Amino acid sequence: MLQHSVEEYQTVKTWRRDLATQWGGDPIGEGPEKLRALETFCEFTGDDPDTIIQRCFRVRKSDGERVISVKWRAHYAQKIKEFRDRDSELRSFGRDVLSFMIHNGVMVQV
DSSP: OOSOGEEEEEEEEEEHHHHHHSSSSOOHHHOOOOHHHHHHHHHHHTTTTTHHHHHHHEOOOOOOOOEEEEHHHHHHHHHHHHHEEEEEEEEHHHHHHHHHHTTOOOOOOO
């Protein structure tokens, strides 16, 4: 269970802003199932949206640069596969979760 409404998380605000910039209008407002998909995925993993994205990055010790965490990206890629393969409704939800990840800088292939 999320501690806040899914729309209150900074990474969700980033996703919404980027979708609006890319597609115009308010794709999340016009397609509320996108938020439901992310919320359902968060319940599945036990992690909130900001935690998911935060874990997918790490700070490289050698130069302090923020880079992708291969370990956590692979973890969430596997979770997305498990999530979308549970039933047919979740297959479309998986696409929305991938969109969330990509618009927050985490390129995931499943």
